Amino acid sequence: MKSPINVVDELNGMLAEEVEAAVRYLYLKVTMESDNGDVITHLQEAFEETIEHAEWLAAMIRDLNGVPRLSVRVDCEQPPATPDDAVHDVLTIEEAALEGYRELLEFAERDGAEAKVLEFLRKQVELESEHVNEFRSLEKR
């Protein structure tokens, strides 16, 4: 029997995932040359959406009477060699976030978490799936 999860702690973990991702997307974007306009646009959108996800997470944590806590560690010292590398990095990060939300949803369902938490996590899984598909199609071009 697995021990029940602490939803607020887990959501704070996802908050760190989102904020770290946003910083990485911003870094990838600022290292791109201006002639990679298409990739830059996607990175900008990914950055903005990721910040939005972080805000939703913080709101959900507060709604559960928790305190948003942020512990992040980001080293961005190696610029991507090509735009394709940048897209591949984003895809890697988005897949990790999707996996994180899926795992959290699974645990929350198992533990009978509040309906609003389950609804929030299902929505996040849906959105992250869309992001993953978007960057997969960008990678294939």
Added chain:
Amino acid sequence: MDTWKKFEQNSITHSAAHHLMAIDSLMKQYGYARVSDVARYLEITRGSVSLTIKSLKSQHLVIQDEHRFLHLSAEGQQIADTIRARHALIARFLTDVLGVADEQADIDACKVEHLLSGQTSQRLINVLRFTASGVREASGFIRALGDYETVCDENVEACPYCESECLSRLASRPITDLMPNPESKLDSK
């Protein structure tokens, strides 16, 4: 002296080394390791782990199967084993020979475990084996070393190692003590 620059280009970063060791530990403990397990083990995000794993996969040190389970390649396993062994060696040297406390020895061993050369590791083994050999001179050496610790009188002229200043006094200070105090900077404004 450009050696420090070469640390930065080390084929395996400190962080990557810990990812390899985390996969190895999880495999030994649970029989499997996924990105989320490594993230929990190292207390970092999945995104960060995924990016490092991506790099380790491209170096053929980590293999991810179709179920997304992580495995070390033969080379990855060798690196994890080597770094773990060097960590143990350095920690034993620091505690058994230099008399450093266990916790500090573990911290310092962690800092250099992935950078130590094979040659130095081998000499460390020799030193440890010698000190544990039961040879009279070896136990005498350890005893004498312990006794000598308080003898330094900061007499630079009489010391064969000191240059213009006492190396013992300079080197034993924690570097954090030397950092400027931001509050005192504010005060001086």
